[in-house]
Amino acid sequence: KPEAGPPNSPWLTVSQYACQRRTTLYNHNKILTDALEVLAENYEFIESIGPCLGFRRAASMLKSLPAPLRNINDTEGLPCLGPETKAVIQDIFECGSSSKVEEVLTDERYRTLKIFTSVFGVGPKTAEKWYRKGLRSLEQIASDSSIHLNKMQIAGFQYYEDISKPVSKAEAEAVGHIIKEIAGCFSPDVTMTLTGGFRRGKEFGHDVDFLLTVPRPGKEDGLLPAVINQLRTQGLLLYSDFQESTFDLSSLPNRRFEAMDHFQKCFLIVKLKKDQVVGQQAEQRCGRDWKAVRVDLVAPPAERYAFALLGWSGSTQFERDLRRFSRLERNMLLDNHALFDKTTNTFLQAKTEEDIFTHLGLDYIEPWQRNA
Ligand code: TTP
Ligand code: MN
Ligand code: MN
Ligand code: MN
Secondary structure: OOOOOOOOOHHHHOOOOHHHOOEOOOOOOHHHHHHHHHHHHHHHHOOOHHHHHHHHHHHHHHHOOOOOOOOHHHHOOOOOOOHHHHHHHHHHHHHOOOHHHHHHHHOHHHHHHHHHOOOOOOOHHHHHHHHHOOOOOHHHHHHOOOOOOOHHHHHHHHOHHHHOOOEEHHHHHHHHHHHHHHHHHHOOOOEEEEOHHHHOOOOEEOOEEEEEEOOOOOHHHHHHHHHHHHHHHOOOEEEEEEEOOOOOHHHOOOOOOOOOOOOEEEEEEEEEEHHHOOOOOOOOHHHOOEEEEEEEEEEOOHHHHHHHHHHHHOOHHHHHHHHHHHHHHHOEEEOOOOEEEOOOOEEEOOOOHHHHHHHOOOOOOOHHHEOO
């Protein structure tokens, strides 16, 4: 493994933008980034978005470094590190841990919100509301009759044990085979791509993300309803939240370019039979031969595929920086649907992700280098 460089080595050329860095899954500074991400999450829980993003950006930058930092002097010249972040890093080098982080980890509020937000359909706002009511455990929530759970949260509690466990690569591929077969019946020329964390090379994920489309314009509108119906018919559909497309290119870019996109999509929980997973025996533990798995499907029109693929491949931090870079360095607006050049007032077309990087004047970053 390479030694950390002395000052004036490649350290000094690290970009503040994740889209100008190559970040693989091998994180040489995990002790530091884990600590910073705890603080980021705590700020997220108290809805301090500025500090939250600051800590996330710092952690993301450190993940891209080719070697571990050895001491606080190594941070010299590195971008994205504010005084607060540097103080945390210094504490870890001097004391082996950061008192600020330790404090958060033992904080009742942080611990409780961490548990509550681990339920599918429960965000920081809902978690906070429950915490303020004095609730502290999932058992208390489930048995409190004054709490109204929505459909998503009910499913979140119902399948909690399964969907809080990581999904393996083999399970993701098994889900892929099932969906591909169904989608192929709807239209033999369907294109389907595994996106999200698995496309970035992760061995485990919290869900499985797929992008699907068909060549004929407009035909994609029927795709996800057909897939959902067939999953239901086969008895594999445990939960479904279908969102109709609200995509309209003519209304862009006047509407705010957003993180959430307007393509047809669905958030599902499907039943995955254990004997469908390669390398896994159908065990009869609990009398159950299946596992509930969270699956996201999105169906953009074919001509928007490259933008949707780039947007759904993540990581979240990589996406944030792609957009920030486009806006601040190129006077362009990028989102999951399109790239708009504000200087020439034109949309830039793209067939592939490479086309989009080229429009932005960026070196191509492979999916497995986007783990920012
Ligand atoms: P996630 O599935 O949330 O995250 P992930 O696949 O990177 O990690 P994990 O292994 O934990 O599942 O989101 C994948 C990408 O999809 C992420 O970059 C954000 C993007 N996304 C959208 O663009 N629009 C959406 O509506 C949603 C839900 C996600
Ligand atoms: Mn490396
Ligand atoms: Mn995912
Ligand atoms: Mn997802």
